[in-house]
Amino acid sequence: MAKINPIDPDYFKDERAAPGFKVIGTTVPRSDALGHVTGRTEFFEDRTFPNLAHLKIHRSPHHHALIDSVDTSHAEQTPGVLRVLTYKDVPANWYGVLRLIGIGPDDEPVLAEDRVIYKGEPIVAVVADSEAAALEGASRVRVSYTELPAVLDVEEAMSPDAPIIKRAGTNYFVYEGHHSRRIRFGDVEAGFARADHVFDWRYSSAPIEHAPTETTGCIVVPQSNGRLLIHSNTQAAFFTLDNTALIINRAPTDLQVKGGTVGGGFGGKVDVMVEPLACIAATLTNRPVKFVYTREEEMQVSSPRAAERIYIKDGVLSDGRIVARKIMLYVDAGAYARHSPYGATKAAAHLPGPYTIPNVHADCHCVYTNRTPSSAMRGFGVTIADFAIESQMDRIARALDLDPLEFRLRNAYRDGDLKAHRKVASGTALIEVIQRAAELVGHELPEEYRAMSSTTPRGAQA
Amino acid sequence: MTVTIVNLKVNGVDQAFMARPGTTLLLALREQLGLTGAKRGCAQGACGSCTVLLDGAPVVSCLVPATTVDGADIATVEGLADGQQLSDVQQAFLDGFATQCGFCTPGMLMSAEALLARNPDPTADEVNEAISGNVCRCTGYAPIVSAILDAAERRRNRVEATH
Ligand code: FES
Numbered sequence: 001m002a003k004i005n006p007i008d009p010d011y012f013k014d015e016r017a018a019p020g021f022k023v024i025g026t027t028v029p030r031s032d033a034l035g036h037v038t039g040r041t042e043f044f045e046d047r048t049f050p051n052l053a054h055l056k057i058h059r060s061p062h063h064h065a066l067i068d069s070v071d072t073s074h075a076e077q078t079p080g081v082l083r084v085l086t087y088k089d090v091p092a093n094w095y096g097v098l099r100l101i102g103i104g105p106d107d108e109p110v111l112a113e114d115r116v117i118y119k120g121e122p123i124v125a126v127v128a129d130s131e132a133a134a135l136e137g138a139s140r141v142r143v144s145y146t147e148l149p150a151v152l153d154v155e156e157a158m159s160p161d162a163p164i165i166k167r168a169g170t171n172y173f174v175y176e177g178h179h180s181r182r183i184r185f186g187d188v189e190a191g192f193a194r195a196d197h198v199f200d201w202r203y204s205s206a207p208i209e210h211a212p213t214e215t216t217g218c219i220v221v222p223q224s225n226g227r228l229l230i231h232s233n234t235q236a237a238f239f240t241l242d243n244t245a246l247i248i249n250r251a252p253t254d255l256q257v258k259g260g261t262v263g264g265g266f267g268g269k270v271d272v273m274v275e276p277l278a279c280i281a282a283t284l285t286n287r288p289v290k291f292v293y294t295r296e297e298e299m300q301v302s303s304p305r306a307a308e309r310i311y312i313k314d315g316v317l318s319d320g321r322i323v324a325r326k327i328m329l330y331v332d333a334g335a336y337a338r339h340s341p342y343g344a345t346k347a348a349a350h351l352p353g354p355y356t357i358p359n360v361h362a363d364c365h366c367v368y369t370n371r372t373p374s375s376a377m378r379g380f381g382v383t384i385a386d387f388a389i390e391s392q393m394d395r396i397a398r399a400l401d402l403d404p405l406e407f408r409l410r411n412a413y414r415d416g417d418l419k420a421h422r423k424v425a426s427g428t429a430l431i432e433v434i435q436r437a438a439e440l441v442g443h444e445l446p447e448e449y450r451a452m453s454s455t456t457p458r459g460a461q462a
Numbered sequence: 463m464t465v466t467i468v469n470l471k472v473n474g475v476d477q478a479f480m481a482r483p484g485t486t487l488l489l490a491l492r493e494q495l496g497l498t499g500a501k502r503g504c505a506q507g508a509c510g511s512c513t514v515l516l517d518g519a520p521v522v523s524c525l526v527p528a529t530t531v532d533g534a535d536i537a538t539v540e541g542l543a544d545g546q547q548l549s550d551v552q553q554a555f556l557d558g559f560a561t562q563c564g565f566c567t568p569g570m571l572m573s574a575e576a577l578l579a580r581n582p583d584p585t586a587d588e589v590n591e592a593i594s595g596n597v598c599r600c601t602g603y604a605p606i607v608s609a610i611l612d613a614a615e616r617r618r619n620r621v622e623a624t625h
């Protein structure tokens with residue numbers, strides 16, 4: 001049995017006596033609501049600075065192409081344009097946000113160098129006196145391309161004859177030498193051989209855009225002490241600070257991030273997309289610089305939730321016990337890693353769902369395609385896996401004419417079960433949750449299922 | 463570039479600003495008059511976070527050329543409260559947890575104020591209609607609709623009490 005540390009009731013005893021600590025059952029106003037209803041909440045863009053300059057981007061119109069030449073001369077001559085930035089102005093152009101936790105390689109350029117691998121990839125940044133001049137300048141950048149075949153499907157990207165789109169040499173993230181994050185538990189083939197029924201189905205999801213009402217952006221203000229003050233709507237202030245410092249090759253102590261007020265994030269404002277370029281522009285022009293996505297950019301180029309494709313093959317006995325589950329899962333990371341390698345690992349950690357299955361085999365791939373890079377969004381990796389697993393459970397129940405709740409109860413994990421990750425389950429409560437939910441909706445369960453308990457070992461019951 | 467001087471009333475106060483061609487009412491309010499309550503969510507008339515009242519009617523200020531509002535009467539979120547005293551709609555949003563990130567809130571409040579000014583006893587359908595141009599990505603709308611209905615009731619009760 002896993003050792004569970006019981007909660008020490010003495011730990012909070014002093015807090016409990018404190019006056020403000022009795023909140024359950026009372027209404028506590030949100031600390032930020034008064035600012036919201038009076039219009040006084042200060043979002044990053046609500047600050048104005050004299051001499052504010054604006055940054056806009058020239059982006060790739062192609063999914064996949066070589067860049068033959070970039071001509072910025074017309075952009076530079078545009079009235080109001082202060083400065084035009086290419087990759088040569090970015091001190092450490094190649095980055096990967098997860099390098100802060102040791103995940104590599106750095107696979108993404110801040111500004112494209114010799115190629116673009118998704119439609120909307122930034123190539124040139126234009127800094128100007130006004131937003132209109134920056135947009136005008138960005139539209140006057142001339143880039144010539146040689147278009148290359150694009151890979152837009154995850155399984156196509158994994159096939160041996162697919163064009164390789166990544167400089168690391170594979171169209172997938174490499175997990176400790178493997179093509180996927182894997183689970184190997186028991187022997188699935190033996191499980192399928194023993195099963196009375198085998199069900200093999202496919203699930204897929206489209207990308208989902210967070211569509212925050214406030215678009216991604218920041219204003220960077222050079223300080224008289226030489227530091228850069230970054231007003232940002234990032235959801236991850238320190239993460240942004242460290243990644244920005246690495247990209248612009250400055251000490252983290254040179255930067256200060258003021259954030260915390262986010263006009264909708266949902267995971268979409270953790271990618272460090274605007275701060276590095278705004279910092280570079282502010283340094284080069286010695287002016288405050290604003291870089292904020294237009295609504296179009298937010299919808300088109302900000303990272304969505306990854307599209308996923310999931311195959312689940314289950315071997316089931318006539319009595320409803322699942323004896324084998326094999327999962328092939330593909331996360332479409334789009335062109336660059338961002339947070340997706342972590343998302344695919346989370347998917348693997350979540351498999352095979354809250355069920356005890358003796359034989360499990362899973363390959364969770366983080367695949368690169370020429371699509372918009374995907375990244376974090378509420379429960380990414382887990383949400384779509386759950387959709388697939390629970391759809392599979394319902395479909396099997398229907399196919400075998402079993403009650404879907406009873407089918408789940410029969411396979412539900414319990415305390416003490418060994419999970420496919422070789423961890424002993426503890427604190428499980430799926431059985432009780434289903435029992436209670438059934439009761440609430442008036443779904444009658446037979447006595448045998450009502451008697452089940454998460455804390456009674458499986459063998460001790462029918 | 464021709465610059466036009468625009469005179470108008472904002473939240474009951476006489477104001478003036480210089481408008482370049484292409485300046486929108488939203489940018490004039492935010493950048494020239496320092497009233498940053500109205501937000502820019504899309505700059506294309508799609509999200510409603512820039513909603514203000516123009517002579518009492520809700521407009522998406524990101525689509526209103528600043529030069530066209532000479533002589534107009536504008537109301538923004540900053541003018542709703544009377545000192546510390548919140549308007550019924552503001553108080554109902556506060557009490558009913560109708561805000562999350564708060565970015566849509568100023569626009570929602572102005573659409574709601576305009577509705578209640580012309581219809582003191584709206585149905586839920588009429589509330590939905592009135593805020594149909596205001597996008598909220600956080601709340602799922604239900605608490606906002608309830609708050610507006612609640613505000614209508616508070617107002618009616620007060621009007622009755624004073625009669
Ligand atoms: S900013 Fe005006 S409608 Fe969105």
Ligand code: FES
Binds near residue numbers: 263560563597600
């Ligand atoms: S509260 Fe966030 S958009 Fe409405």
